[in-house]
Amino acid sequence: MVSEALRTPLGSLTPRFPLPSRRIALYDFRAGSAAGDAKAEASMADVMRHKRGGIYFEDFQVGAVIEHGLTRTVTQMDNMLFSNMTLNPQPLHIDAHFCATETEWGKPLMNSLFTLGLMIGISVNDTTVGTTIGNLGMTDVAFPAPLFEGDTVNCTTEIVAKRESRSRPDAGIVDFLHKAYKQDGTLVAQCRRQAFMRKRPTPATVAV
Structure with a gap:
């Protein structure tokens, strides 16, 4: 059972739509058909x-x-702090x-690397918390439209591929396609990411 803490947005982050149970909104095959709906329902069961929720x-x-429930309004502080932390003096981000x-x-x-990290x-929170071993790489990173201070970001993730690990029987590789949109629906960022993911624990691996 998912704890109430995992259902509650963190800090000032707010959900785009109600999430009475995180198991309801996870898989949307976007088929719009009875078969697609049945597949989604069966997969979630x-x-x-x-x-931790992963x-x-x-x-x-x-x-x-x-479709991720968390959203985030980006601010001048985000731009200034991130650019300062990464020693980036680009005036496009810090000089009004x-x-x-x-x-x-x-x-x-907005600093594009901040946008990538936010996305x-x-x-x-909906995918890999507690279940990832690490990132393997990111490709096809793009920022098709500008993001400005005061815009609000929402995101989706598509599962585009997966395969068993060739070196570890307890793990596999999942390819995610992340997309970020601002409040008017404009796509502002996307990235394909490979993550090294843990398999379900077996009785031998569960701590007693």
């Missing part, structure tokens, strides 16, 4: 979650799309006067 390798279904007078944007752009971070 067998999902085993880590005590999904094990066996339970990820290729073709599934997860520069942006107003020397760029076509007229205002600061992946939003996905973690």
Whole structure:
């Protein structure tokens, strides 16, 4: 059973839609058919979650799309703090006067690496918390539209591929396609990510 703490958004983050149970909104095959709905319902009936909420390798279904309930309004502080922490002096992110007078944007752009991290971070609570061994890589990173301070981000994750590990019988590799949108539905970021995922624990691996 999922604890109440796992159903509650963290801090000031708010859900885009009610999530009475995190098992309801996880798998949307977007088929719009009885077969698709039945497949989604059946897949969710067998999902085993880590005590922190993550999904094990066996339970990820290729073709599934997860609509994440957490959203985040990005701020000037995000831009300033992230750019400072990464030693990035780019005025596109930290100098409002520069942006107003020397760029076509007229205002600061969000640091794209912050946007990438936020998009992946939003996905973690519904997918990999407690069940990932580590990231293996990211490809096809794109930022098709600008994101500005004051915009609100929501995200989806599609399971695009999975395979057994060739070196570890207790793990597998899952390919996620993350997408981030701002409040008007504009796609602002996307990334394909490979994660090394734990399989369901067996009686021999469960601590007594």
